[in-house]
């Protein structure tokens with residue numbers, strides 16, 4: 001392919017709208033063009049890489065016995081009402097009406113459509129298991145589309161759906177896909193990690209995410225230093241403990257474990273009160289964790305200040321009436337501003353008994369949504385809802401500690417069970433002639449996000465460093481003297497020699513000077529560069545450069561092709 005015929009205009013400057021590396025580099029290399037917020041055209045260079053990722057996915061899924069189909073992107077509301085998601089899905093689902101006022105949506109995922117196919121096509125246990133997949137554009141009206149292809153509104157996904165007769169067979173399908181995913185991301189040349197995860201909007205009982213490890217990842221993942229347990233922080237298990245009893249009196253410092261004491265001191269310092277004023281009945285010890293300890297009534301106190309400014313890990317607010325009075329606060333119960341409504345605020349019986357006070361305060365501070373009697377305080381439960389973090393002991397092996405990484409979620413596998421087959425009546429007949437719901441799994445890969453993640457993980461200050469398996473071209477062949485016939489002939493010889501072996505070459509035959517050509521080749525990031533210039537060609541030599549290592553060497557023209565292979 002001739003660069004002069006290929007639609008690619010590179011940019012020297014960092015575009016203002018981009019903040020993450022993949023977005024910047026995809027704009028600078030003319031891979032993507034934004035049409036609207038979160039909606040992009042994949043330009044020829046990007047499409048070549050996307051197709052390679054797709055083909056790796058196809059090969060691995062076909063080898064695992066899956067079948068490809070292609071479902072419509074536009075889906076009728078009735079199907080979504082059957083599953084209950086027309087109501088439940090929220091604003092990410094882009095809904096609209098046709099000219100007859102029938103409701104439709106753009107598919108953010110395809111459980112409903114595929115379940116409809118299964119219930120119409122599959123009758124008997126003899127036809128199961130089945131695993132169907134497609135590669136297609138999805139639409140999700142993301143609240144914050146950003147980072148280019150990392151979080152678009154329209155994006156390319158591979159989604160697969162398995163149908164089995166029973167739980168055990170479904171588990172087999174699940175783990176088959178899990179293994180296929182490992183092969184897929186390995187073949188894409190990525191460093192990744194499967195982690196246990198939360199099932200979110202899709203529902204279901206069991207799930208893993210696949211994360212490409214990169215500092216810019218939106219997710220935090222924790223993995224054990226000793227065993228192979230790894231989980232999204234949203235899901236990471238904690239060691240369980242017996243809930244500690246509420247102390248009768250103010251604990252002495254010796255009674256309070258160090259992190260607890262630190263938290264209390266931090267909170268007290270922030271509020272300008274003595275720690276002992278803070279801790280009266282407010283301390284809950286749970287192992288060396290603390291669910292603790294702040295005075296109500298301080299309006300600036302919110303989760304962010306507690307976490308960021310005080311470095312507190314686990315914070316639950318607990319208070320009692322006596323503490324209010326002891327601190328000269330007016331009767332009343334006020335929560336901190338911006339308190340997240342899913343974090344309960346525990347109050348003791350005395351405060352609770354003044355229900356009018358609580359109600360009144362709730363009226364004043366409507367953000368205080370979740371006032372719970374302290375008797376319901378269960379550190380174990382609370383602590384599994386809030387997050388584990390680096391340094392915590394591993395709950396699985398008990399030997400290692402959690403290490404923390406940033407990850408980009410490029411895929412997820414779910415065991416759905418019978419959530420959709422029951423509500424949508426996707427039944428089959430078993431060997432005894434009984435009707436049973438098919439047991440389902442679903443499996444997504446963000447194809448366009450995987451390409452972005454590859455760049456997030458593989459770049460340097462000069463540009464992209466493509467993993468060879470998904471590089472748009474394998475070789476950048478730089479013609480440094482386009483008017484020199486021998487150089488042109490040498491470039492043609494190398495290009496056609498490589499083509500015989502399926503090596504894809506982008507020949508820079510533009511009139512640019514050598515300097516900009518080198519810079520451009522580094523920016524676009526093909527794994528190998530070949531430089532052909534008149535001067536070295538007189539000695540029968542061309543130069544090879546490995547983009548990743550920067551290693552260069554001169555080789556004889558006649559040997560160039562073999563050297564590259």
Ligand code: ATP
Nearest residue numbers: 149150151152155157409410411412444445446449
């Ligand atoms: P996220 O947590 O990043 O919002 P998700 O969990 O909502 O992703 P899934 O429903 O699991 O996404 O979809 C399967 C895959 O599709 C994801 O693993 C991800 O790689 C990709 N994906 C999801 N949303 C987007 C998006 N807005 N832009 C690009 N890819 C996406």
Ligand code: MG
Nearest residue numbers: 092140142200
């Ligand atoms: Mg999402």
Ligand code: MG
Nearest residue numbers: 200209409412
């Ligand atoms: Mg997710």
Ligand code: MG
Nearest residue numbers: 209409411412
């Ligand atoms: Mg997901």
